[in-house]
Amino acid sequence: MAETEGPLAVWNRFRTRGDFDYELEHITQPVPVPTGVPALDRALGGGVPVGTFTAIGGEGGTGKSALACLVAYNAARAGRMPVFFSMEMPTHMVVSRMLSIHSTLKVSRGEWGSDRLVWWSSTGAEVTRNMGGMAQRARMLQLGPDDRYRAAMSYMSAHGDEDVVLACWRDFRETVWPRMAVLDDVHDVSEACEVVGDMRDAGIAPYPIIDYLQLGADGDGSEYENVTNASHLLQRTCKSLGVPMLVLSSLRNVSKNERNDTPQLGWFRGSGHVGYDAGTAIVLMRDGERESRGQRVLAHIIKNRVGAVTGDPVPLLFNGARNLFGSEG
Numbered sequence: 001m002a003e004t005e006g007p008l009a010v011w012n013r014f015r016t017r018g019d020f021d022y023e024l025e026h027i028t029q030p031v032p033v034p035t036g037v038p039a040l041d042r043a044l045g046g047g048v049p050v051g052t053f054t055a056i057g058g059e060g061g062t063g064k065s066a067l068a069c070l071v072a073y074n075a076a077r078a079g080r081m082p083v084f085f086s087m088e089m090p091t092h093m094v095v096s097r098m099l100s101i102h103s104t105l106k107v108s109r110g111e112w113g114s115d116r117l118v119w120w121s122s123t124g125a126e127v128t129r130n131m132g133g134m135a136q137r138a139r140m141l142q143l144g145p146d147d148r149y150r151a152a153m154s155y156m157s158a159h160g161d162e163d164v165v166l167a168c169w170r171d172f173r174e175t176v177w178p179r180m181a182v183l184d185d186v187h188d189v190s191e192a193c194e195v196v197g198d199m200r201d202a203g204i205a206p207y208p209i210i211d212y213l214q215l216g217a218d219g220d221g222s223e224y225e226n227v228t229n230a231s232h233l234l235q236r237t238c239k240s241l242g243v244p245m246l247v248l249s250s251l252r253n254v255s256k257n258e259r260n261d262t263p264q265l266g267w268f269r270g271s272g273h274v275g276y277d278a279g280t281a282i283v284l285m286r287d288g289e290r291e292s293r294g295q296r297v298l299a300h301i302i303k304n305r306v307g308a309v310t311g312d313p314v315p316l317l318f319n320g321a322r323n324l325f326g327s328e329g
Contacts, residue, residue: 032306033207033244035067036074037325040299043314044280045307052279052305053234053245055213057268062284062297063318064248065089067325068211069097071246075207076179082207083181083199085192087215091184095172097323102176103168104322117168118321181206189216189230193237200241210234212248214270227270235277249274251283259285262311263300279305285313295320 032046041047048054048071058064065088072082086094100119106112186192192210199206210216213234219226238245252269263283265275275281281303287296298313317326 030242033075033080034078035071037067037070037316039314039316040325043299043301044304048244048246049279049306050244051238051242053238053247053277054280054282055247055249055268055274055278056282056284057249057251057263057274058284058297059251059254059286061295061320062286063295063320063325064284065211066097066318066320066323067284068209068246068248069094069323070101070325072180072182072207072209073098073101073176076176079179080207081179081181081204082209083183083196085186085195085208085210085216086182086184087187088211089184091182094182094184095169098176099165099168099172100321100323102172104324106168106171116322117165119323187216188218189213189233190218192216193233196237196241196243200243205243207244207246209246210248212250213274214250217270223270228273231271231273231277238279247274247278263302265302275303278303287315297325 030050032041032044032049034041034047035044056064056067068084072084075082084094096117097119100117103112103115103117107116183195186195189210192208196206196208213230214223214227217223217226217230219229221229234245234247237243250269251267254267258267263285265281266272267283268274268281280301283300283302285298285300287298295318297316297318299316300313318324319326
């Protein structure tokens with residue numbers, strides 16, 4: 001401290017570090033980013049909040065990755081810039097799921113005929129480049145397991161000269177792909193946060209989506225320590241960069257007795273800090289009922305710092321083949 005600097009000057013120097021524009025930061029705070037699932041957005045108060053991360057956990061088969069793909073797709077369609085950190089699936093599988101969404105929505109809007117893709121039929125296809133010729137096409141398809149290869153070839157052959165997979169990809173590439181990044185070569189949360197920081201430094205306002213937290217929680221400590229550190233880092237990154245973020249998480253083993261209760265923040269695998277650090281926490285649970293349009297899933301919003309928590313789960317219909325979520329009504 002300089003000799004001429006009195007206590008009041010020192011106080012003001014530190015105080016100004018916390019200056020902010022109340023009207024900008026509070027009254028006109030950033031609008032939540034819609035997920036594109038109307039029933040879920042209504043329950044969340046508009047969508048995924050900005051400046052914190054939303055944790056989505058769920059049992060196997062409840063559609064965590066499907067929901068993440070749908071959110072990324074809808075964000076890109078809305079002109080935002082989602083960056084999908086796929087630590088579990090290769091890029092072509094992520095894009096294939098989005099092609100199913102794209103074709104189904106185009107048909108439902110009356111923009112296309114009746115051809116709809118199902119994600120597992122095109123999941124072996126390398127859709128991140130334009131392909132020509134059956135030999136080249138077959139080599140690309142062989143990137144997937146044999147059963148996916150045969151399913152995709154059978155599907156494409158059934159449509160004759162009109163290759164629906166490639167037609168959908170070309171339309172997707174022109175209308176959605178330019179606003180999206182899918183990265184399958186980022187393997188830990190710290191690297192993902194660095195990428196997001198680099199984007200912000202370059203003037204880009206990204207919407208990070210991480211699939212999923214436990215795979216990216218690297219470190220030399222125990223699972224608890226690694227997941228806790230990763231969760232803290234995600235919280236700091238969202239706060240400092242002012243971005244929305246969707247983070248998928250697996251759940252710990254939940255006993256049969258616990259399943260009869262409302263999901264808790266401590267259900268996230270590895271560390272209870274995941275739920276406590278998140279601004280919003282959602283747990284997807286099967287309810288054992290299946291309908292003609294899909295599997296019934298209950299979305300429990302167990303924490304919501306920017307909106308109400310009603311306690312009542314949001315019933316959704318998960319159509320795995322189309323990679324879509326819809327309301328019951």
